[in-house]
Amino acid sequence: MTQSVKYQVEINFTLTYNSGLGDYYFKFARLNDRMPNSTLTQYTPPYQDSKLLFNNITGYSPTKIIMGHKDQFNNTYDSFNASLGINDKVSLSQIYIVKLNEIKFQKIEDHDIGLYDMSDEIFDLYNNNSENYYETDDLTLINKSNDIVETSDNVVEKAEKIYNWVTNNLIYNGYLPAQEKGALWAYNNSEGDCSEYSSLMITLLRIQNIPARKVTGFLISNNPATRPKPNNTWNFHASDTESDFLAHAWIEYYVPNIGWIASDPTWGTANYFNRIDFLRFNLNVGANFFIPPDGNSSEFLNPLFSYHPSNSFDFDYNIKIIVLESNLAPLEFFPLAFFIFIVIGVAAVVITLILLFKRSGKKEIDYYEY
Numbered sequence: 001m002t003q004s005v006k007y008q009v010e011i012n013f014t015l016t017y018n019s020g021l022g023d024y025y026f027k028f029a030r031l032n033d034r035m036p037n038s039t040l041t042q043y044t045p046p047y048q049d050s051k052l053l054f055n056n057i058t059g060y061s062p063t064k065i066i067m068g069h070k071d072q073f074n075n076t077y078d079s080f081n082a083s084l085g086i087n088d089k090v091s092l093s094q095i096y097i098v099k100l101n102e103i104k105f106q107k108i109e110d111h112d113i114g115l116y117d118m119s120d121e122i123f124d125l126y127n128n129n130s131e132n133y134y135e136t137d138d139l140t141l142i143n144k145s146n147d148i149v150e151t152s153d154n155v156v157e158k159a160e161k162i163y164n165w166v167t168n169n170l171i172y173n174g175y176l177p178a179q180e181k182g183a184l185w186a187y188n189n190s191e192g193d194c195s196e197y198s199s200l201m202i203t204l205l206r207i208q209n210i211p212a213r214k215v216t217g218f219l220i221s222n223n224p225a226t227r228p229k230p231n232n233t234w235n236f237h238a239s240d241t242e243s244d245f246l247a248h249a250w251i252e253y254y255v256p257n258i259g260w261i262a263s264d265p266t267w268g269t270a271n272y273f274n275r276i277d278f279l280r281f282n283l284n285v286g287a288n289f290f291i292p293p294d295g296n297s298s299e300f301l302n303p304l305f306s307y308h309p310s311n312s313f314d315f316d317y318n319i320k321i322i323v324l325e326s327n328l329a330p331l332e333f334f335p336l337a338f339f340i341f342i343v344i345g346v347a348a349v350v351i352t353l354i355l356l357f358k359r360s361g362k363k364e365i366d367y368y369e370y
Contacts (some may be wrong), residue, residue: 003102003277003278003327003328006099007097009320013092014316016316017085017086017088019308023081026078026081026090026092028077028302028304029303030068030094030284031048041144044260045262048099053097055067057080057092080197101278103201103262108258112258116209126211126347127206127211133182134182134199134203135182140187140188141207145162148204155253158210159210159253159261159274159362162205163201170196176191176193180195180197181199182199184203184207188256189222201265212252215252216300217283220280221279228278228347230323234320234351239315240314251265278328283300344357
């Protein structure tokens with residue numbers, strides 16, 4: 001760990017009810033503390049040191065709120081119901097201090113790697129089951145995963161070969177529909193956005209009995225050469241019609257005696273194998289997030305709010321990020337090709353996120369009581 005940046009993150013969300021039944025269910029993911037000593041994130045390197053300083057919710061139904069509850073992956077949420085009248089508002093405001101650390105795993109030797117405990121819950125959560133978007137029982141993907149690696153490779157060598165294969169064989173497409181396509185689709189079509197890059201790498205790893213999971217969150221910049229300095233400020237905004245958020249997904253795979261190692265196959269040109277930077281905020285790990293009443297979704301859309309299809313509303317979602325401290329080394333060289341990708345990719349990710357918000361806005365979801 002050589003570089004880090006400390007940020008203040010201010011989150012503000014407001015929904016104003018216009019017409020319809022006026023019943024809503026809200027679920028907000030917190031910026032979890034992802035540190036080795038955290039009880040929530042076992043075996044996790046110090047990726048994200050997060051402290052929630054302020055958390056205020058208004059407009060909710062007093063008997064219908066659960067603060068700080070956790071899912072099976074130890075993600076943390078604030079959930080509540082609200083019954084609104086015309087022009088009533090619901091709001092959430094949070095302030096965090098978040099230190100993001102760049103983590104690089106240098107050469108890992110055979111003797112550094114322990115033995116997997118196949119009875120560990122990690123395997124049930126992140127390896128054993130074929131599921132939507134992670135088709136580990138598909139014969140085509142099984143054969144490809146086995147073709148990529150050698151039986152004599154250790155866990156990290158297998159992961160690196162799979163990472164390189166994914167980055168070299170998929171073409172980035174930021175104009176895909178908002179609905180995730182999954183690993184098999186990405187393989188068959190040789191393209192995808194960050195979701196498909198991550199899903200395919202995760203699936204190929206799991207076929208090798210390497211536990212792997214998706215991490216979702218947002219970036220302050222799509223350019224890995226970005227060097228945050230004290231007092232630098234980023235403002236992101238989303239509404240029911242537009243968004244400039246930089247949503248992103250990447251992966252972590254588990255190595256015994258070492259822990260969860262992060263990699264970003266979408267940013268393969270800039271060498272993000274066994275490395276993660278100080279430009280991304282972690283919201284969720286895992287998959288199959290419960291979105292009532294439809295069931296499970298591979299990726300959690302944050303913020304999530306469910307409502308009757310007759311409802312009409314306006315919402316504003318704002319995040320302000322201020323750099324408090326930075327501990328950065330001189331800039332490394334990045335290939336020109338990656339900067340070309342960045343120029344194209346920023347607009348693509350923005351458009352994708354707009355579609356995500358539109359998709360959640362059009363989704364017909366009945367009022368949910370938890």
